[in-house]
Amino acid sequence: MRHWVGMWPAALGLGLTAPAAAQNAPPAPRVQDLGAGLHVIFGQGGNIGLSAGPDGAFVIDDQYQASAAANLAKIEELAGGGPRYLINTHWHGDHTGGNAAFAEAGAMIFAHENVRRRVSTTSSFNGNPVPPLPEPAWPVITFVDGVDFHLNGETIKVFKVQASHTDGDSMVHFVEPDVLHMGDVFFNGLFPVIDLRSGGSVRGYLAAMREVHDRIDDDTRIIPGHGPVGGKADLRKQIDMLDGAIKAVEARIRAGDTLQQAVARKPLQPWSGYAWTVISEDSFTTTLYNGLKQ
Amino acid sequence: MRQLISTVALVSALGLGACATTAGDDPDTSAASSTPAASAPAAAATPAPNTQAFSRVVDLGQGVSMLMGQGGNLGLSVGEDGVFMIDDQYATNAIANLTKIEELAKGKPKYLVNTHWHFDHAGGNEVFAKAGATVFASDAVRKRLTAEVKSVNRQGVASEPAPKEAWPVVTFVDGVDFHLNGQTIRAIRTPLPAHTDGDVFVYFVEADVLHMGDTYMKDRYPFVDTGSGGTQAGFIAAIRKALEIARPTTKVIPGHGELATKADLQAALAMHEGARAAVQAQIDAGRTLEQTIAAKPLAQWTPRFGPAGGFITDDAYVTVIYNELRK
Numbered sequence: 011m012r013h014w015v016g017m018w019p020a021a022l023g024l025g026l027t028a029p030a031a032a033q034n035a036p037p038a039p040r041v042q043d044l045g046a047g048l049h050v051i052f053g054q055g056g057n058i059g060l061s062a063g064p065d066g067a068f069v070i071d072d073q074y075q076a077s078a079a080a081n082l083a084k085i086e087e088l089a090g091g092g093p094r095y096l097i098n099t100h101w102h103g104d105h106t107g108g109n110a111a112f113a114e115a116g117a118m119i120f121a122h123e124n125v126r127r128r129v130s131t132t133s134s135f136n137g138n139p140v141p142p143l144p145e146p147a148w149p150v151i152t153f154v155d156g157v158d159f160h161l162n163g164e165t166i167k168v169f170k171v172q173a174s175h176t177d178g179d180s181m182v183h184f185v186e187p188d189v190l191h192m193g194d195v196f197f198n199g200l201f202p203v204i205d206l207r208s209g210g211s212v213r214g215y216l217a218a219m220r221e222v223h224d225r226i227d228d229d230t231r232i233i234p235g236h237g238p239v240g241g242k243a244d245l246r247k248q249i250d251m252l253d254g255a256i257k258a259v260e261a262r263i264r265a266g267d268t269l270q271q272a273v274a275r276k277p278l279q280p281w282s283g284y285a286w287t288v289i290s291e292d293s294f295t296t297t298l299y300n301g302l303k304q
Numbered sequence: 305m306r307q308l309i310s311t312v313a314l315v316s317a318l319g320l321g322a323c324a325t326t327a328g329d330d331p332d333t334s335a336a337s338s339t340p341a342a343s344a345p346a347a348a349a350t351p352a353p354n355t356q357a358f359s360r361v362v363d364l365g366q367g368v369s370m371l372m373g374q375g376g377n378l379g380l381s382v383g384e385d386g387v388f389m390i391d392d393q394y395a396t397n398a399i400a401n402l403t404k405i406e407e408l409a410k411g412k413p414k415y416l417v418n419t420h421w422h423f424d425h426a427g428g429n430e431v432f433a434k435a436g437a438t439v440f441a442s443d444a445v446r447k448r449l450t451a452e453v454k455s456v457n458r459q460g461v462a463s464e465p466a467p468k469e470a471w472p473v474v475t476f477v478d479g480v481d482f483h484l485n486g487q488t489i490r491a492i493r494t495p496l497p498a499h500t501d502g503d504v505f506v507y508f509v510e511a512d513v514l515h516m517g518d519t520y521m522k523d524r525y526p527f528v529d530t531g532s533g534g535t536q537a538g539f540i541a542a543i544r545k546a547l548e549i550a551r552p553t554t555k556v557i558p559g560h561g562e563l564a565t566k567a568d569l570q571a572a573l574a575m576h577e578g579a580r581a582a583v584q585a586q587i588d589a590g591r592t593l594e595q596t597i598a599a600k601p602l603a604q605w606t607p608r609f610g611p612a613g614g615f616i617t618d619d620a621y622v623t624v625i626y627n628e629l630r631k
Contacts, residue, residue, distance in 0.1 A: 118414075123481065126483065151480055151482055153479075160475065
């Protein structure tokens with residue numbers, strides 16, 4: 011498991027965008043136009059959401075420091091200006107690594123209060139210490155339940171969800187075009203990261219996805235934290251996978267397996283297609299086992 | 305009742321029913337208030353109403369200050385992270401205020417919080433937003449400025465929407481925290497509608513400064529704007545919550561009036577609670593509104609909170625409490 015942390019930045023980029031070749035330079039951002047001024051920027055790290063319009067660029071997440079310049083240039087190109095408002099869906103470095111560069115470019119950074127707490131102090135990721143980000147990268151405006159933005163002719167609702175991927179996850183709903191950015195509470199078609207050491211919760215993760223599923227419409231479009239843009243049916247599939255995986259690991263716990271025994275039994279074999287560079291079947295079994303034992 | 309009637313006339317002349325007086329510290333306002341703002345252009349000899357920039361700066365330490373002039377008291381935080389403001393007074397003095405704040409702060413306002421929607425606190429939104437400020441407020445403030453929820457003044461006239469540029473861009477239900485200029489700045493929604501249904505107060509934790517908006521006006525009976533959803537019970541709840549936050553040393557910026565202390569807030573709470581109980585006693589004794597007013601149930605508080613610097617008389621306050629308790 012230890013190598014996993016070191017792999018994280020490279021692995022996300024490699025796993026999602028540019029197999030093999032992108033060891034050195036970050037991959038060029040790739041853009042999907044969702045209409046009504048909304049875009050998704052895929053690159054290295056979490057998917058970036060962008061609302062561009064007369065009131066300025068509104069951005070969700072900012073990937074890594076190394077990809078910040080390329081992402082800022084792409085935002086400038088799409089929006090005709092730099093980012094004015096930036097939301098961090100959670101504290102992880104593949105979603106907040108660009109904060110300092112984005113703040114320098116004029117972005118006002120908003121996040122749940124636990125995000126600020128974790129990026130302004132030494133946190134831990136998978137047992138390894140993560141040093142604080144430099145102060146200019148810290149969110150300036152924090153909330154507990156959420157905030158609403160009214161700009162570019164849209165209502166944009168930012169709301170905190172229950173402890174799931176971490177204890178500070180927010181989602182962002184563009185109400186009129188009905189597009190929802192779920193942050194890392196949705197890895198579309200991939201085993202998710204559930205960061206138990208940042209207050210994440212296996213059962214909370216499933217419950218949060220179910221709650222979203224029950225609230226959205228059939229034609230709601232979903233920007234996941236990682237993976238392609240999807241819809242309600244994709245979320246349903248992901249819920250069924252996690253529900254099945256939880257039950258499979260619970261069965262091992264009930265049978266009295268140790269973690270090593272549970273992993274060795276390959277309980278997630280039916281869902282092996284969800285494994286990817288960062289989260290293997292075994293590592294997800296480990297997360298579920300540890301999370302369900304909590 | 306005579307004073308109450310003239311108050312109604314004054315308020316309706318100003319159009320919206322906001323708390324539009326700082327007569328004690330600003331002679332201009334009372335002069336202006338006697339001229340209906342919306343009618344004839346100002347005579348050449350007298351300045352147009354509410355066009356003057358703030359005239360006093362009260363330094364509260366750590367870059368935080370209170371700015372006093374026409375309309376509600378402004379709060380200001382200046383430092384390396386930018387200019388943060390609470391309220392922006394009138395549309396008519398916004399440019400004058402903006403110019404003076406830029407001189408004082410060496411920069412343009414970046415963050416602006418509305419304590420509530422009234423035109424003597426949020427009237428400058430359009431000017432400040434166009435100058436680059438992001439306006440923050442409770443969801444109810446935005447609904448009243450867009451007129452999605454109409455406000456009704458005491459003559460039953462419904463409000464019109466403010467210009468689109470004046471509408472808050474970021475809204476919240478319970479509150480938000482700002483972390484800038486070395487301060488933790490907490491915008492906190494009142495537990496119940498008080499002065500209006502969208503009130504917030506703002507606490508600068510490190511500087512220990514609390515801006516109360518119009519949930520507190522120093523040594524004045526409150527203006528319960530029932531046409532904007534305000535309630536007297538909300539004043540009690542708001543000041544109780546403020547007292548949980550305030551320390552003995554806290555510097556209290558009232559919506560109107562001079563800088564105050566925690567002890568002043570405690571006195572105001574005692575007055576609100578006492579007034580409510582006194583009016584309830586009249587109701588319990590079977591008195592009509594007229595009889596209750598005539599009984600002068602607020603007599604013991606009027607020397608301190610009566611209309612010397614404010615525009616709500618004891619009779620007006622009794623009326624609001626009576627009507628609320630009889631609902």
